[in-house]
Amino acid sequence: MALRPILSSLRHHKLTAGLLVLQVALTLAIVANAAFMVAQRLQRIHTPSGLAEQQLSLIRVEGTAKDENHEARHAADLDTLRRIPGVQAAVAVGWALPFSSSVNSYGVCPNEEALKRAMAASSLDHSGCLSIDTYSGSQGFLQALGLRVIAGRDFTPDEYVTGDVPAIMLTRAAARKFFGDKDPLGQVVFAGKHSSRVVGIVSDVVRPMLRGDGSDGEVMLWPQLPDDNETTYLLRSAPADRDRVLAAAATALQALDPDRLIPEAGRRTYTQMREDYFQRDTTMIGLLLSAGLGLLFVTALGVAGLANFWVQQRTRTIGIRRAIGATRTDILRYFQAENFLIVGGGVVLGMVLALILNLLLMSRYELPRLPVWYLPTGALALWALGQLSVLAPALRASRVPPVVATRSV
Template sequence: MQIRPILSTLRHHKLTALMLTLQVAFTCAIVCNVVFMVAQRVQRISVPTGIAEDEVSAIHSTGIEKGENAQARQTADLAALRAVPGVRFAAAVSYSLPLDRSESSSGICPSKQALDRAMQLNTIEGSGCMEPAGYDGTPGLLATLGLHLVAGRDFLPDDYVDKGKPAVAIVTRALAQKMYPGQPALGQSMYDGDHFIRIVGIVDTLLRPAPRKPGLDGDSIIWPQRPEGPGVLYVLRSAPRDRQRVLGAAEAALLKANPDRIINPGQMQTYTEIRRAYFQRDTTMIGLLVASALGLLFVTALGIAGLANFWVQQRRRSIGIRRAIGATRSDILRYFQAENFLIVSAGVLLGTLLAVALNLLLMSHYELPRLPLWYLPVGALALWVLGQLSVLAPALRAAAVPPVVATRSV
C-alpha cells in the first residue's frame, strides 16, 4: 500500500481531515490526563489504614449525668460490650480512628538537640522533628483495631494514665524510620519539649485520621492514655458478618448499663461505612471522570466511523475502478485502514504535546503531580486501536461493493 495516493486524496479533503485530526488530538490530551487523575484517585481511596477494616465497628456515647466518674463508666461500659455475643475485642478511644477526620497532632523530636534546631529554624522542616497524629485508648486497643506489632511490646497496665503525659508510646514504622534513620527506634526516647517518651513498640501501619500527603500519612503515634470527659468512642471487633447485629446489641447494652447517655445513630457505623463516607467525593469524582472519558472516546469513534462512511459513499466510483483494474477486497480494506491510521497518528502526535501542556496547566492550579510519560504511548495505542475498530465496518462495506455496481453508480 503506497502512502502517496492516500496523502493525495487527503489533500482534497483538507478541512475534514483537519477536523478529525484535531478531534483525535483533543481526545488524546484529555483522556491521558483523565486516566491519570482517575489512577491518582484510585490510589488515594485504596490507601491501607493498618487496621482490620472489615471487622471493626464503632459507636459513640456521650454521658449526660452530672458528676459522673468517666473512668468507672468506661470500665462498666467495656465490660457490657465485651459480653455482647460476637464481640471479640472492645476498647474506648477519645475520638480518633483512621479516616474519621478528627485528628489531634503535636510535635515530637528524636532528641532535645533536634528540638533546639527546630526552634532556631522556626520550623520542623529539616530539623528531624515530626508532627504525627496521636491516638489514645484503653487497654486492648491494638488487638481491637487489629494492628500488627512488628517490634517491641504492647502497653502494660502500669503504662496507662488518666491525665498528663504518658512515659511511653508506640509508633508506626514510617514514623520510626523518619525520626531515627539507619538506627533502631525501639527503646529510643523522644522529646516533646517537656518530657522524654520512650518507644516501647512499633506497629506496621496506622493511617492518620485526616491524611495530608503520601509522605506524611503514615506518621502516627499511640499513647497509653484513657479517654477523658463524657464523650467516648467505643470500638468493637467482631466477625465481618456480625458487625451490624453487634452494633444494635451494643447500643442496647450501653443503654441498659446506663440510660443517662446520648447515642447518636449517625455515629453507629461499621468501619467500612466510615471509609466509604470519607472517600465519597473521590468515588463520585472517579465516576464522573470515567464517564466523561468514555463519552469522549465514544464521540471520537462516531466521528471516525461517520467520516469513513461519508468517504465510502463519495468514493464509490473510484473504488469500483480500483476493483475493476485488479484491486482485491483486502487492498480496499487496507487502504481505508491506512488512511485512518495516518489521520489518527497526526492527531496522536499533536495530542501528546497537548496532554503534556494540559498536565502542566493542571499542576499549576491543582495539587496534581507530573503526568508519567508512559501514559502517552498507552493513550496513543488506545486511540490507534479505537480508530481501526471504528473504521473497520465502513471499510468492509467498501470492500464488499462489486466492481460493476460501483462503476454503474456514477
C-alpha cells in the first residue's frame, strides 16, 4: 500500500494525530515502568523464607506476675502445648523471625582485630564487622522452623542459655560474608566483648525485613532462651490443623495462668504473618495494575474515537475510492496502516520517555534499571491494541456502499 495518501492525510490532521501519538507515548512510558514495578513486587512477595511456613503458627503470651521463674514457666507452657493433639513441635522463640518486622540485630566481628578496629572507630564501617540479624529459640527450634543443618552440628542441650551464648550457627550467606572461602566451622566470632564459636551451617533463611541488597540471607542463629514476661511460642502442625491448634493453645495456656494476657493479635499462622508483611506490596500491585489497565483502556478509546471521527469525516472520500475500484479490503488496510503509523510514532517517543522515567525512579526510589525487553514487548502490545481498537471503525468504513458515499455531501 502506498504511504503517500496516508501521510498526506495525517499532515492535514497534525493536531489530532499528534495528540494521539503523545497519548500512546505516555501510555507506553507509564505502563512499561508500572509492569516492571509489578514484576519486582511479585518477585518480592514470593521470596522464600526458608521455613516450613505452611505448618507454622505463633501465639504470644504476656505475663503479668513480677519475679516469676521464667524458665519454669516456659517449661510448663511447652509441656502443655506439646500435649495438644496435632502439635508436632512447640518451642519458645525470640521476637525476630522472617517477615515478622521485628529485628534483633547485633554487630558481630569475625576476629579480635576487626573488633578492635570497630571499637576504635565506634563504627562497624570498614572494620570487617557486620550488623547481622539473629534468630533464637529454645531447644529444637531449628527443626520446628524447618531448617536443616547442612554442615557441622546442631546445638547441644547445655548450650541453650539465657545469657551470653557459647555457640552460634550461620547461614551459608553469612558464613561466606564473614570468612570467604575459609571453613567457618570452629571459628570464633565476637558480638561486643563476648565470643561464640561457629558449630554449624544451616539452610537458607531470610532476614526479618528484606533489604534487597544481596544480604537478605545473612542470618545468625543462637541458642538463647527467652527471659522475660512476654514470650512467643511457635507451633508446628499439619496445615489444616493450624487454626484449631491455635485456639486450643490459647485455651490451654490461659488455663495454666488465668492472669496472663493472650491477645488476639498475637495468634496467627505464618501465612497470615507473611500476608501482613507484604500488605503494602499487594496494595501497590493493585494500584499499579489499575493505573496501567486504565491507561490502556483510555488509549483504546482514543484510537477508536479518532478512527470513528475520521470515518464520518471521510465518507465521501471513501465512496470515491470505492467507485474507482478500491475493495473493502483496501479500505480496511488503509485505516489499519494509518493507525499503525500513528501508534508507531507514539511507540518510538514512548520508548525514550520510558527510559527517562525509569532513570527518575532509579534516582528517587532506588528502582532497578528497566530491562530493555520491556520496551519492545510494550510496543507490540500497544500496536496490537491499536489494531484491535481501529478494527470496528475500519470495518464500518469498508462497508460503505459506493453509491451512498458518492452522493453524500
